[in-house]
Amino acid sequence: MADPHDTSAPAQTAVLVAGGTGALGTAVLQAMLEAGRPVVATWRSEEERDRVRDDFADSSGLTLVEADLTDPVSVERAVAGVPSLGAVVNLVGGYAAGTKVHETDPDAFDAMLRLNLRPGFLLARAAMPRLVDADGGTFVGVSARAALRPFPGAAGYITAKAAVLAFIQALDTEYGDAGVRCNAVLPSVIDTPANRRSMPDADFSRWVSPEHIATVVRFLTSHESAPISGAAVPVYGRA
Ligand SMILES: NC(=O)c1ccc[n+]([C@@H]2O[C@H](COP(=O)([O-])OP(=O)(O)OC[C@H]3O[C@@H](n4cnc5c(N)ncnc54)[C@H](OP(=O)(O)O)[C@@H]3O)[C@@H](O)[C@H]2O)c1
Numbered sequence: 001m002a003d004p005h006d007t008s009a010p011a012q013t014a015v016l017v018a019g020g021t022g023a024l025g026t027a028v029l030q031a032m033l034e035a036g037r038p039v040v041a042t043w044r045s046e047e048e049r050d051r052v053r054d055d056f057a058d059s060s061g062l063t064l065v066e067a068d069l070t071d072p073v074s075v076e077r078a079v080a081g082v083p084s085l086g087a088v089v090n091l092v093g094g095y096a097a098g099t100k101v102h103e104t105d106p107d108a109f110d111a112m113l114r115l116n117l118r119p120g121f122l123l124a125r126a127a128m129p130r131l132v133d134a135d136g137g138t139f140v141g142v143s144a145r146a147a148l149r150p151f152p153g154a155a156g157y158i159t160a161k162a163a164v165l166a167f168i169q170a171l172d173t174e175y176g177d178a179g180v181r182c183n184a185v186l187p188s189v190i191d192t193p194a195n196r197r198s199m200p201d202a203d204f205s206r207w208v209s210p211e212h213i214a215t216v217v218r219f220l221t222s223h224e225s226a227p228i229s230g231a232a233v234p235v236y237g238r239a
Pocket of ligand 1 (some may be wrong): 024120190
């Protein structure tokens with residue numbers, strides 16, 4: 001078995017980036033490809049697939065695969081199709097807010113759990129045997145600062161992101177001895193076009209850029225981060 005704390009091993013195994021067509025996803029793809037790491041990214045809408053394909057037309061290291069990350073069969077197919085899998089980065093998630101608990105539709109609460117939690121579980125379920133067989137690897141998930149610092153009106157989202165963090169740490173305890181390191185990043189507000197549209201009066205300079213988070217994610221999938229496992233890494237920018 002590989003020593004999970006060995007910083008000297010080569011880092012050119014492939015990374016599966018789930019949700020790679022999103023705002024953070026595009027920056028993560030860029031960071032991984034710049035490091036020369038082969039990347040397989042999942043897509044869901046043809047429009048987003050085409051945009052990413054155009055954005056990275058000059059990169060030979062990127063493969064795009066269709067996947068519904070809430071469907072076990074689709075996830076297993078996506079994971080099985082990655083040659084030399086060494087890392088999984090799960091960026092799939094989403095946000096809903098605006099109601100206190102007593103005003104929240106039960107289905108809306110469930111939907112937050114399903115969107116934020118289920119993809120990571122399905123990815124880990126499919127990928128852990130391969131990473132263990134490969135003598136180790138890394139798994140990175142995205143929680144949120146709100147998991148540690150809740151605010152009113154988003155209990156479903158906050159609960160889901162706290163569960164993402166708990167899940168990553170549970171994974172790390174189950175697979176750490178087999179050489180698989182699992183870590184979570186906790187963004188504050190990411191400086192995305194969608195957030196700028198929904199909060200036009202905010203001070204964007206206090207937000208964290210997707211590119212900065214992507215650098216941290218890349219580090220967590222590399223051998224340079226070998227001593228780090230089971231961590232909740234704050235990526236808050238100046239907020
Ligand atoms: N934005 C923020 O301020 C912020 C703050 C804290 C944490 N986060 C977390 O950071 C992560 C990335 O955020 P982001 O702003 O980059 O989000 P985003 O732009 O909405 O990207 C989410 C990605 O997930 C994909 N996706 C959603 N449901 C899917 C499904 N069932 N199957 C396959 N793919 C699916 C989306 O595909 P489509 O494009 O086809 O929908 C997209 O590629 C999320 O987990 C989010 O909760 C974000």
